[in-house]
Amino acid sequence: MHAPIKVHMNALKRILRYIKGTVSFGLHINPSPTTSLVSYTDVDWGGCPDTRRSTSGYCVYMGDNLLSWSSKRQPTLSRSSAEVEYRGVANVVYEVCWLRDLLPELHTPPAHATIVYCDNVSSIYLTRNPVQHQRTKHIEMDWTYTLCMKK
Template identity: 70%
Template sequence: MALLASEFAMKDLGPLNYFLGIHVTRHKDGMFLSQRKYAEEIIDRAGMSSCKATSTSVDTKPRVSSTSGAPYDDPTHHRSLAGALQYLTFMRPDISYAVQQVCLHMHAPREVHMHALKRIIRYIQGTLDYGLHLYPSSVNDLLSYTDADWGGCPDTRRSTSGYCVFLGDNLISWSSKCQPTLYRSSAEAEYRGVAIVVSESCWIHNLLLELHCPIHKATMVYCDNVSTIYLSGNPVQH
C-alpha cells in the first residue's frame, strides 16, 4: 500500500463494502459477494416485483430460433433488460448460460425471447440471496472444467462452449459463449471448448505471476468427451 501511495495519489477508504453494484460482506471464513440490490433494481425495472418465482432459469424444451413467434413490440426494453442481466452474471454464474441464450436475439427480439428473459427474472426473484463465496484455501492450483453442446443453435447449428476455472476452492472465472465456427462432430466442438478454457487458464497464470502469486503446477482441465481427451493427448494432431 505504501509503495502504491508513493507512485499514485491514493486515499484509504477503509474496508471494501459496496462497489459498482457489488456488495461485499466479510465473515470469519472469508467474504461473500452479492448483487442483490442490483438484481432488485432489474426486477423493478421489468415491472415484475410481485412475480411468482421459478426454480430454474431456463426451459428444458428445445431452444427457439430467431424467427419463432411474433416480434416483441418494445425491443429497446428487451435489450435494456438483457444488458442488465449480463452485468448480473458477474456474481451469478448460475444464470450465465440462460442470459447468453437470451442475448443471442437482442438484435431482433420476439415474444418467445421476452418470455425466456422473464423466466430468468422470475428465477432471480427466488434466488436474491445467491452470490459468490470466497474462502482462504490451502490449495493454490488452478482447476478448469469445460463442456460444449454440438450444433445446439437452431439457426446457425453452431455449438455453445461453457467453462469454469477454480483457484483452490474458489470459482474465479466462468463463461458461456457461442462458438464462432460450425463443427462437424461433437469431438470438434468439445476440443474447441478445451482450447478456449486452456487459453483462459494461461491468461490467469500470467495474471497471478504479475501479482507475485505464481502457480507452479500445470492446470488440470476436465472434459467429458473421450475423443477430445485422446485428441488433446496426441501431439501429432495439434
Template identity: 65%
Template sequence: MGNCNPSRTPIDTSTKLTTSGPPVKDPIAYRSLAGALQYLTFTRPDIVYAVQQICLFMHDPREPHLAALCKIIRYVQGTLDLGLQLYASYTTSLVAYSDADWAGCPSTRHSTSRYCVFLGNNLLSWSSKRQHTPSRSSAEAEYRGVANAVAETCWIRNLLRELHFPLFSATLVYCDNVSAVYMLAIRFSISASNTLR
C-alpha cells in the same frame, strides 16, 4: 414482477428459442431488461446461459423470448439469497472444467462452449459463449471448448506470476469427451516433440 411466483430453473431446457412468434409490443423494454440481466451475470453465473440465450434476439424480440426473459426474472426473484461466495483457501491448485454442446443452436447449428476455473475452492472465472463456426462433430466442439479453457488458465497463471504469486503445480483441465481428450493428447505430444528438437 416483485410478487411473481418464483421459478425453480432459469430456463426451459426442453425447448430451444427460435426466431418464430409474434413480435413483442415494447422491444425497448425487452432490451432494457435483458441488459440489466447481463449486469447481474457478474455475480450470478447460474443465469449466464439463460441470459445469453435471450440476448441473441435483442435485434428482433418475439413473445417466446419475452416469456423466457420473464422466467429468468422469476428465477432471480426466488433465489435472491444466492451469489458467489469467496472463502479463504490455502489450496493453490488451478482447476478448469470444460463442456460444449454440439450444434445446440437450432437456427445456426453453432455449438456453445462453457468453462469454469477454480483457484482452490473459489470460482475465479467462467464463460458461456457460442462458437464462431459450426463444428463437424461433438469432439470438435469439445476440443474448441477445452482450447478456450486452456487459454483462460494460461492467462490466469501469467497474471498470478506478475502479481508475484506463481503456481508451482500443473493446471488440471477436465473434459467429458474421450475423443477430444485423445485429440488434445496427440496435439500436446506433437508440440512437445517439436519443442525438444
C-alpha cells in the same frame, strides 16, 4: 434510442428493477488452503436450433474459488463432437495460460500444473496425441492462430 416507445420504457423499468433486486449479490472469494488451478469444460455440439452451432463453456477454480468462467456460442460450425470438444478445451487452456501469467503479478503463483477436465474421449485423445490427420487440419489452423494471438 432516437424514437423510444412504451415497449422500450417497460424494458428499461424491468432492467432497473432487476438491478435493484440484485445489488447485494456478489462473487465471494474465501481463503483456500490450495493454490492449484482446476478447470472444467463442456460443449453442446450443434445445440443452437437455428444455426446448428455449438455452445461451449468452461469454469476455472483456484482451490474452492471460482476465478473465471465463460459460456458462448462458437463462431464456426463444427463437423464432429470431437472437434467442438477440442475447441472447447483449447479455449479453457488459453484462459488458464492467461491466468497463470496473471497470478504471479498478484503474488499468488499457482503451486501445481493445471488440471483440465473434459468429458469427450476423442478430444482427450487428440489433446494427448496432437498428430495432425487430414480430418483435423482445420483444428491445427485454429491452434496456430491461438498461439499467434497469445504472443
